[in-house]
Amino acid sequence: MQSSLTLSLSQPATALTIPKSNYTVNHSLPFHPSKPINLRFCGLRREAFGGFSSLSRSQSLQSKFRSKKISNAISASLSDNGSAPKSFDYDLIIIGAGVGGHGAALHAVEKGLKTAIIEGDVVGGTCVNRGCVPSKALLAVSGRMRELQSEHHMKALGLQVAAAGYDRQGVADHANNLATKIRNNLTNSMKALGVDILTGFGTILGPHKVGYRRSRDSPFNIVTAKDIIIATGSVPFVPKGIEVDGKTVITSDHALKLESVPDWIAIVGSGYIGLEFSDVYTALGSEVTFIEALDQLMPGFDPEIGKLAQRVLINPRKIDYHTGVFATKITPAKNGKPVTIELIDANTKEPKETLEVDAALIATGRAPFTDSLGLDIGDLIPHLYCIGDANGKMMLAHAASAQGISVVEQITGRDHVLNHLSIPAACFTHPEISMVGLTEPQAREKAEKEGFEVSVAKTSFKANTKALAENEGEGLAKLIYRPDNGEILGVHILGLHAADLIHEASNAIALGTSIQDIKFAVHAHPTLSEVLDELFKSAKVKAHAPGSVSEPVAV
Numbered sequence: 001m002q003s004s005l006t007l008s009l010s011q012p013a014t015a016l017t018i019p020k021s022n023y024t025v026n027h028s029l030p031f032h033p034s035k036p037i038n039l040r041f042c043g044l045r046r047e048a049f050g051g052f053s054s055l056s057r058s059q060s061l062q063s064k065f066r067s068k069k070i071s072n073a074i075s076a077s078l079s080d081n082g083s084a085p086k087s088f089d090y091d092l093i094i095i096g097a098g099v100g101g102h103g104a105a106l107h108a109v110e111k112g113l114k115t116a117i118i119e120g121d122v123v124g125g126t127c128v129n130r131g132c133v134p135s136k137a138l139l140a141v142s143g144r145m146r147e148l149q150s151e152h153h154m155k156a157l158g159l160q161v162a163a164a165g166y167d168r169q170g171v172a173d174h175a176n177n178l179a180t181k182i183r184n185n186l187t188n189s190m191k192a193l194g195v196d197i198l199t200g201f202g203t204i205l206g207p208h209k210v211g212y213r214r215s216r217d218s219p220f221n222i223v224t225a226k227d228i229i230i231a232t233g234s235v236p237f238v239p240k241g242i243e244v245d246g247k248t249v250i251t252s253d254h255a256l257k258l259e260s261v262p263d264w265i266a267i268v269g270s271g272y273i274g275l276e277f278s279d280v281y282t283a284l285g286s287e288v289t290f291i292e293a294l295d296q297l298m299p300g301f302d303p304e305i306g307k308l309a310q311r312v313l314i315n316p317r318k319i320d321y322h323t324g325v326f327a328t329k330i331t332p333a334k335n336g337k338p339v340t341i342e343l344i345d346a347n348t349k350e351p352k353e354t355l356e357v358d359a360a361l362i363a364t365g366r367a368p369f370t371d372s373l374g375l376d377i378g379d380l381i382p383h384l385y386c387i388g389d390a391n392g393k394m395m396l397a398h399a400a401s402a403q404g405i406s407v408v409e410q411i412t413g414r415d416h417v418l419n420h421l422s423i424p425a426a427c428f429t430h431p432e433i434s435m436v437g438l439t440e441p442q443a444r445e446k447a448e449k450e451g452f453e454v455s456v457a458k459t460s461f462k463a464n465t466k467a468l469a470e471n472e473g474e475g476l477a478k479l480i481y482r483p484d485n486g487e488i489l490g491v492h493i494l495g496l497h498a499a500d501l502i503h504e505a506s507n508a509i510a511l512g513t514s515i516q517d518i519k520f521a522v523h524a525h526p527t528l529s530e531v532l533d534e535l536f537k538s539a540k541v542k543a544h545a546p547g548s549v550s551e552p553v554a555v
C-alpha cells in the first residue's frame with residue numbers, strides 16, 4: 001500500500017558539512033512545482049522550536065518511536081478503503097504558517113481554492129518571529145546608533161549631537177513589538193480572506209490526508225485536501241561539538257531577544273546572520289571576532305563585493321577574524337570561566353588555538369525542518385509539494401512565498417516556472433549589500449561551459465548626487481552581462497539602500513529585459529536609482545545584438 005505514495009526526492013540529501021551559501025550553489029535551477037522537490041531529511045532535531053515539538057537530543061529516540069506510530073497511522077488511514085478519498089475537506093492544505101505558507105494561502109484564496117493552514121507554533125514562522133522581522137528592527141537601531149556615534153559624519157552634515165546611548169530592554173522591546181505586530185497582521189490577513197487556521201502539529205498520513213494534533217498524546221484530527229504543501233521551514237544548524245546554552249553560546253533564535261550585549265562576542269560563520277549581527281553588536285558596543293571555515297569572510301558574496309564589504313563593514317569596526325578554521329568545540333561560560341572555543345585548521349585539521357570570549361553566536365547555516373512529518377526518504381505521495389526553507393533551495397522569505405505562489409499556479413492549471421536567478425537577496429548591514437543572479441566567478445564558469453563572453457560594468461555611489469547629499473558616497477554597483485545579446489547575468493550592489501535598489505535589476509531578469517532596453521528607462525533625479533541607470537548605460541552591448549541601438553564596440 002505504501003508504494004502508492006509518490007513524493008519523489010530527486011536530489012540527494014546534503015551531507016552535514018559546511019552548508020555553502022544558497023547563492024553560490026543552490027539557486028541556479030529554476031523551481032518547477034510539478035517537478036519533484038528535494039525534501040532533505042538531515043536527522044537534526046530542532047532544539048529551539050517553540051512549540052510542543054521541541055526535541056532535545058535525548059528525545060530523538062522517542063521521535064523514532066513516533067515515526068513508527070505515524071507509519072502505522074498511515075497504514076491505518078490507507079486501509080480505511082485502500083485508496084485516496086473521493087471528496088476532500090479542502091482544495092489545499094498547507095503545513096506551516098510561515099511566510100511561505102502565508103504567501104501560498106493568500107494566492108490560493110485569490111484563485112478560489114478552499115484553503116486551510118496548519119501551524120504547530122505561532123503564525124509567522126522564522127521570518128516574523130525569529131528572523132527577518134526582529135533582526136531588521138535591531139538593524140534599524142544599529143543604523144541610527146552608528147550614524148549618531150559618527151562625529152565625522154555628523155560634522156559633515158553640520159549637525160551637533162550629544163553622545164548617543166541606548167536602553168537595551170527598549171531596543172529588545174522594539175524588536176519584539178514589531179514581531180507581534182507583523183504576526184497579527186499575517187494572522188488577520190488570512191482570517192479575513194477565509195483561510196482556516198488549524199492549530200497543531202501536522203503530519204502527512206497518506207495521499208491527500210493530513211493529521212494534526214496539539215500534543216503528542218492527543219489523537220490526530222484528520223483533514224483531507226486535493227493538494228498539500230509542506231512549508232515547515234528550517235532551524236539553526238549547530239555543528240557537532242558546539243554546546244548551545246541559550247545564554248553565552250547562542251543561535252539567532254536567542255540573539256534576537258537581545259537579553260544581553262556581551263563585551264566580546266565570537267560569531268561563528270560570516271554569512272548573512274553573522275554579518276548582520278556583527279553590525280548590530282558593534283553598533284551597541286561589543287567587540288566581535290569572526291570564525292569562518294572558508295578562506296575568506298563572506299564567502300557567498302561576489303568576491304569583489306566581499307572585498308569591499310571587508311573594507312567598509314569589517315576593517316573600520318571593532319572586528320577581528322580567523323578564516324580557514326573550524327570551531328570544533330565550544331563550551332558555554334560556567335562558574336566564572338569564559339566561553340571557550342577550540343579551533344582547528346579547516347584544511348589540515350590540526351588544532352590551532354583556543355579562544356576565550358564572553359559569548360558566541362553560532363551562525364553556521366540553517367537546516368530544513370522536515371522530520372516529524374511522518375515521511376521517509378523514498379515515500380512518494382501524489383499532490384504533495386514542498387516550499388520555502390523546508391526544501392533548502394534558497395532560504396529567503398520572499399523565495400518561500402514565491403515558491404508557494406508558484407505551486408498554487410501549478411495546481412490551478414498554469415505551468416508556472418519560478419526563475420531563482422531572478423530572486424534578489426540583501427544583507428541589511430550599514431551600508432547594505434544586495435545581489436541578484438550570478439556572481440562573476442559563477443558567470444565566467446557558465447560562460448566557459450556554454451561558450452559565450454562575459455563583460456562587467458561598474459558604477460560608484462561617489463558620483464551620485466543623492467548619496468553625496470546624504471554623505472553616504474561609499475558604494476559600488478556591479479553588472480555582469482553578456483555583451484553579445486545584452487542579457488543581465490547578475491547585479492551586485494554595496495551602498496546606501498542597496499536592498500531597495502536591486503529590484504530594478506531583479507525585475508529586469510525576471511521579465512527578460514535586456515540591457516539595450518533598460519538603458520532607455522528614465523530615472524528621477526536626484527535619486528539613488530541613478531546608480532543603476534548609469535550602470536546599465538555604461539554596459540557595452542554589441543551593435544548587432546537584437547534591439548541594440550548602441551554604437552559598435554570592439555569586444
Ligand SMILES: Cc1cc2nc3c(=O)[nH]c(=O)nc-3n(C[C@H](O)[C@H](O)[C@H](O)COP(=O)(O)OP(=O)(O)OC[C@H]3O[C@@H](n4cnc5c(N)ncnc54)[C@H](O)[C@@H]3O)c2cc1C
Nearest residue numbers: 096098100120125126127131132202233388389395396397
Ligand atoms: C536571523 C534571521 C534573519 C533573517 N532575515 C531575513 C531577511 O532579512 N530576508 C529574508 O528574505 N529572509 C531572512 N531570513 C530567512 C527567512 O526567515 C526564511 O527564509 C523564511 O522564514 C522561510 O519561510 P518558510 O515559510 O519556508 O519557513 P518558516 O518561516 O520557518 O515557517 C515554517 C512554519 O512551519 C511551522 N511548522 C514546522 N513544522 C510543522 C508541522 N509539522 N506542523 C505544523 N507547523 C509546522 C513552524 O512553526 C513555522 O511557523 C532570516 C532568517 C534568520 C534566522
Ligand SMILES: NC(=O)c1ccc[n+]([C@@H]2O[C@H](COP(=O)([O-])OP(=O)(O)OC[C@H]3O[C@@H](n4cnc5c(N)ncnc54)[C@H](O)[C@@H]3O)[C@@H](O)[C@H]2O)c1
Nearest residue numbers: 269270271272273274292293326327363364365395426427
Ligand atoms: N538578510 C537576509 O536575507 C538574511 C539574513 C539572515 C539569514 N538569512 C538566511 O538564513 C540562512 C542562514 O544564515 P547563516 O548566516 O547562518 O548561513 P550562511 O550559509 O549565510 O553562512 C554560514 C557561514 O558559516 C560558515 N560555517 C559553517 N560551518 C562553520 C564552522 N563549523 N565553523 C566556521 N564557519 C562555519 C560558512 O562557511 C558560511 O560562511 C541563510 O540561508 C540566509 O539566506 C537571510
